[in-house]
Amino acid sequence: MSTATASAPASSAPSSTLRNAVIRLAGNSQDGIQSIGGFLARLAGRTQHDVMTYMTIPSTISGGPSIFQLHLGSGHVLTAGDEADVLVAFYQHSYDSHIGSLREGGICLYESAEVTEFKNERGIHHIGIPFTAATIEAIGGSARDRGKNMFVLGLLCAVYQLDRDKLAGIVERQFGKKDESVLRNAMLAFDAGYAYPVGDIGTFIFEEGEHKDEHRLSTDGNTLMSMGLIAAGVRYGSAYPITPWSSIMETLRSELPKYGGIYVQAEDELAAVAMTIGAAYAGHLAVTGSAGPGLSLKMEALSYASMAEIPLIVINVQRGGPSTGLPTSVEQSDLLQAIYGSHGDCPRIVLAPQDVEDCFYIALEAGRLAREYSCPVIILSDQALSSRIEAFTEPDLDKCWVEPGLDLSDRGADFKPYPLDKITRHAPPGTKIAGKYPHVSGLEHDEYGHPSGSPKMHTAMTAKRRNKLIDLSKSLPLPEIYGDQEGDVLLIGWGSTYGPIKESVERLRAEGHKVGAAHIRHLHPMPAGLDRLWAKFKKVVVVEMNDYGVYGHGQLAMLLRAAYAEPKIQSVCKTDGLAYRIREIVTGVEKVMAAN
Amino acid sequence: MSSTTLEAPAAVPADGKLTKKILTADHPTWCPGCGDFAVLAAFYKVLEKLQYPHEKIVCVAGIGCSSRFPYFVNSHGIHFIHGRALPLATGISLSRPDVHVFVFGGDGDGFSIGGNHLNHAARKNIKLTYVIMDNYVYGLTKKQTSPTSPQGFKSKTDPTGAIDRPINPMKQLLASGATFIARTHAAQVKHMMDVFERAIKHDGFSVVECLSECVMFYEGSFDDSTPRKGGVYDIIDETQHDTKDDVAAFKMADLPSPGKFGVYYEVDRPTKNAMEQKWIDGTQAKLGGLSQKEVLKKRLEMMR
Numbered sequence: 001m002s003t004a005t006a007s008a009p010a011s012s013a014p015s016s017t018l019r020n021a022v023i024r025l026a027g028n029s030q031d032g033i034q035s036i037g038g039f040l041a042r043l044a045g046r047t048q049h050d051v052m053t054y055m056t057i058p059s060t061i062s063g064g065p066s067i068f069q070l071h072l073g074s075g076h077v078l079t080a081g082d083e084a085d086v087l088v089a090f091y092q093h094s095y096d097s098h099i100g101s102l103r104e105g106g107i108c109l110y111e112s113a114e115v116t117e118f119k120n121e122r123g124i125h126h127i128g129i130p131f132t133a134a135t136i137e138a139i140g141g142s143a144r145d146r147g148k149n150m151f152v153l154g155l156l157c158a159v160y161q162l163d164r165d166k167l168a169g170i171v172e173r174q175f176g177k178k179d180e181s182v183l184r185n186a187m188l189a190f191d192a193g194y195a196y197p198v199g200d201i202g203t204f205i206f207e208e209g210e211h212k213d214e215h216r217l218s219t220d221g222n223t224l225m226s227m228g229l230i231a232a233g234v235r236y237g238s239a240y241p242i243t244p245w246s247s248i249m250e251t252l253r254s255e256l257p258k259y260g261g262i263y264v265q266a267e268d269e270l271a272a273v274a275m276t277i278g279a280a281y282a283g284h285l286a287v288t289g290s291a292g293p294g295l296s297l298k299m300e301a302l303s304y305a306s307m308a309e310i311p312l313i314v315i316n317v318q319r320g321g322p323s324t325g326l327p328t329s330v331e332q333s334d335l336l337q338a339i340y341g342s343h344g345d346c347p348r349i350v351l352a353p354q355d356v357e358d359c360f361y362i363a364l365e366a367g368r369l370a371r372e373y374s375c376p377v378i379i380l381s382d383q384a385l386s387s388r389i390e391a392f393t394e395p396d397l398d399k400c401w402v403e404p405g406l407d408l409s410d411r412g413a414d415f416k417p418y419p420l421d422k423i424t425r426h427a428p429p430g431t432k433i434a435g436k437y438p439h440v441s442g443l444e445h446d447e448y449g450h451p452s453g454s455p456k457m458h459t460a461m462t463a464k465r466r467n468k469l470i471d472l473s474k475s476l477p478l479p480e481i482y483g484d485q486e487g488d489v490l491l492i493g494w495g496s497t498y499g500p501i502k503e504s505v506e507r508l509r510a511e512g513h514k515v516g517a518a519h520i521r522h523l524h525p526m527p528a529g530l531d532r533l534w535a536k537f538k539k540v541v542v543v544e545m546n547d548y549g550v551y552g553h554g555q556l557a558m559l560l561r562a563a564y565a566e567p568k569i570q571s572v573c574k575t576d577g578l579a580y581r582i583r584e585i586v587t588g589v590e591k592v593m594a595a596n
Numbered sequence: 597m598s599s600t601t602l603e604a605p606a607a608v609p610a611d612g613k614l615t616k617k618i619l620t621a622d623h624p625t626w627c628p629g630c631g632d633f634a635v636l637a638a639f640y641k642v643l644e645k646l647q648y649p650h651e652k653i654v655c656v657a658g659i660g661c662s663s664r665f666p667y668f669v670n671s672h673g674i675h676f677i678h679g680r681a682l683p684l685a686t687g688i689s690l691s692r693p694d695v696h697v698f699v700f701g702g703d704g705d706g707f708s709i710g711g712n713h714l715n716h717a718a719r720k721n722i723k724l725t726y727v728i729m730d731n732y733v734y735g736l737t738k739k740q741t742s743p744t745s746p747q748g749f750k751s752k753t754d755p756t757g758a759i760d761r762p763i764n765p766m767k768q769l770l771a772s773g774a775t776f777i778a779r780t781h782a783a784q785v786k787h788m789m790d791v792f793e794r795a796i797k798h799d800g801f802s803v804v805e806c807l808s809e810c811v812m813f814y815e816g817s818f819d820d821s822t823p824r825k826g827g828v829y830d831i832i833d834e835t836q837h838d839t840k841d842d843v844a845a846f847k848m849a850d851l852p853s854p855g856k857f858g859v860y861y862e863v864d865r866p867t868k869n870a871m872e873q874k875w876i877d878g879t880q881a882k883l884g885g886l887s888q889k890e891v892l893k894k895r896l897e898m899m900r
Contacts, residue, residue: 042899045899045900046900215897215900216900217896217899217900218899219899223899227892227895227896230892231892235691236687236690236691238683238687255895257872257875257876257879257880258879258880258883258888258891259888259891259892260876260880260888261876262690262691262872262876264686264687264690266683266716267683267712267713267715267716268712270679270680270683271680271682271683271686271712271713271716272683274676274677274680274683274684274686274687274713275683275684275686275687275690276687277676277684277687278683278684278685278686278687278688278689278691279687279688279690279691280687281674281684281687281688282687282688282691282692282695283692284691286687286691300677301677301680304676304677308674394896394897394899394900395896397889397892397893397896398889401889401892403888403889404888406602427672428672428692429651429652429653429654429672429688429692429695430651430652430672430692430694430695431651431672432650432651433651436621436670437621437650437651437670437671437672437673438672438673439621439666439667439673439674439675440673440674440675441667441674441675442675442676442677443675450622450667451667
């Protein structure tokens with residue numbers, strides 16, 4: 001294998017330093033642009049830089065336009081970036097669709113054999129490069145267009161003066177498992193791109209990364225969620241494949257045997273949740289998951305889990321709905337389904353991670369809460385979090401690792417599975433019971449689990465199941481306010497909008513508004529006393545990726561208005577299936593502020 | 597919380613002898629004369645004979661008259677939702693090799709709303725025993741057509757007689773890949789006990805269809821297989837029927853009512869439980885004795 005350093009490209013313009021760069025790669029889904037992005041994102045983590053990525057994928061099996069956007073920075077990066085500094089266009093359609101996303105004076109690197117019509121505007125530098133021909137020339141033989149993504153990676157490595165050896169090392173680790181010729185060809189293409197003369201655009205050097213003295217990891221939300229589940233003590237569960245959830249079940253399926261566990265691919269969503277409840281009843285911390293349509297199918301069993309008070313983790317990686325909807329796009333339209341989607345009064349806990357790093361910690365918290373409150377915990381992730389890559393501090397397993405185990409200690413003659421004055425602690429099968437053996441039931445039951453149709457008992461048990469969540473609500477800390485602690489507007493968000501909302505606060509403050517933001521991770525129950533957050537703000541704007549609905553408010557805004565009867569709570573919503581851009585939030589908030 | 601090593605259940609006697617008296621829980625809610633009483637009695641007797649440790653017995657059910665079964669057995673029990681008893685039991689069986697999993701239900705639960713789960717639990721060969729108390733009618737909801745109701749049966753949903761062809765449980769189970777398939781009758785307690793015992797001892801997915809009359813909504817449904825009502829109870833002669841021959845079993849399942857009773861099919865095939873464990877053992881052997889926490893640490897380090 002060849003890892004000799006290629007000579008750096010000849011460039012007539014000088015290098016300039018920068019703190020941030022947004023690169024948009026636009027091509028088709030089979031061009032391997034995701035791997036270019038993945039390599040660069042991993043490099044960012046290794047060089048103490050920050051990164052956030054954003055991708056679109058068509059829901060077809062192969063083919064169709066696709067983009068991968070990468071925001072690299074020396075300091076904290078909160079979004080994937082509104083506008084790109086560099087656009088790499090593989091085709092005419094890529095150019096036509098994405099040239100508008102390039103900032104004024106940005107650089108467009110395009111495949112000269114494909115892109116022939118240009119919009120020469122806004123001072124954009126156009127640099128035509130024969131990606132395919134140069135790759136074929138470098139690799140030789142019948143390479144066709146395989147490897148042109150590696151050529152582009154080399155090109156970007158040179159333009160941004162990235163650490164070539166570290167990047168090559170990451171590429172080697174990726175391809176090293178495969179046939180030796182695959183790695184050799186990849187490195188030939190990479191080096192050809194690295195050495196290609198790009199002309200007079202100059203090169204850029206990132207300021208040194210600010211994340212010193214810490215181990216940085218970079219990965220996507222679904223992968224990290226899976227790791228969080230393992231750290232939380234999850235060893236069993238079951239699921240059915242559905243985009244964008246599937247990669248979690250794939251990861252658990254192949255990882256859990258290392259820990260003595262089993263992840264089962266079920267015949268359908270109903271069986272998946274039932275098997276998971278079975279493993280939970282058997283005394284394990286277990287997880288099932290899906291996207292919105294699958295969560296709907298699981299609803300009857302989830303209502304059972306509330307009634308029978310079974311601890312359980314359920315992950316919903318939200319996508320655009322309703323129905324098959326936009327299966328590869330992002331939306332936050334399952335909040336009400338998560339909280340209220342089942343029949344009957346069935347309290348359960350709903351959490352949402354705010355970024356990729358939080359996917360790890362929310363999984364841990366879900367495990368802890370499920371056990372502590374003996375009820376289902378739903379985690380609302382989304383398509384954006386599932387696939388985007390971020391760099392973050394490596395979790396300290398010595399502090400958060402939960403050793404799995406079964407509590408099969410003997411229970412006395414007075415054992416009751418459903419005591420009215422305590423939170424339920426089930427005795428799993430295998431537990432010796434001195435008295436009568438317990439029945440776990442979906443029928444309304446008495447304290448021993450025996451069916452009971454008593455009006456008094458149903459009232460008391462309904463209260464038992466509800467009151468534990470009220471206790472939880474009181475124990476939750478209020479979210480911190482970011483930005484101004486009082487003033488014109490408090491922005492409230494949940495889930496993957498955390499970064500864009502935070503950046504919007506900065507933008508609005510720079511424009512002279514007094515703006516703060518709070519992010520809610522505990523969506524049901526919410527922390528008690530949320531009204532204290534907005535007491536000193538004139539307006540509250542809830543920013544969500546769902547519809548305004550018939551009554552003019554997004555799903556979380558509706559809940560907050562219902563809970564606090566507070567008319568100053570307003571909504572900024574959108575349903576285009578894309579992650580929020582800063583300017584969309586800023587414009588939306590300004591509109592609400594103007595409407596006095 | 598203690599981490600426990602779970603091993604396959606041994607048929608060792610419990611601390612105290614397990615008797616019908618100990619195993620009896622709530623008084624059954626079934627109607628007087630219901631066939632399910634006899635099924636419950638036979639189950640007690642088989643457990644008395646097998647003497648499994650009391651705490652290792654788990655009864656699972658879905659929804660229906662017969663699915664009330666777990667409440668009537670003083671053992672660990674879980675009463676789940678309609679049709680999903682098998683996947684729930686699968687979750688228990690795969691994650692707890694140390695317990696005995698028994699599933700009870702009716703024809704609606706097993707062949708209609710839960711029909712697909714039966715196919716998949718069978719093909720996966722999940723280690724558990726499933727007793728389907730088949731009464732050819734929906735009883736709990738008061739006389740609607742069931743998936744096993746014969747054509748012409750008059751019910752509230754088929755006032756002029758059932759139109760749809762019924763399921764043939766034996767053929768369905770043979771096609772699904774179940775490794776122990778038997779048919780018995782609630783009025784034949786001795787035969788029922790023999791079949792239950794063999795099913796329970798089978799290492800794999802064992803399923804027993806047990807004809808159990810609903811005296812309220814389908815009285816006389818099984819008279820043709822009840823000798824004291826003039827019927828014939830025709831038990832399979834295993835010297836003539838090879839229980840490993842699925843084609844012969846399939847042909848036998850096509851005999852006109854009342855058909856034959858006993859073990860139709862019995863074959864050894866590795867359970868999913870065993871095959872998953874084999875994968876776990878093989879995977880863990882490659883980890884060089886690292887602790888679970890160290891395994892995850894190494895996995896995270898790969899993301900650096």
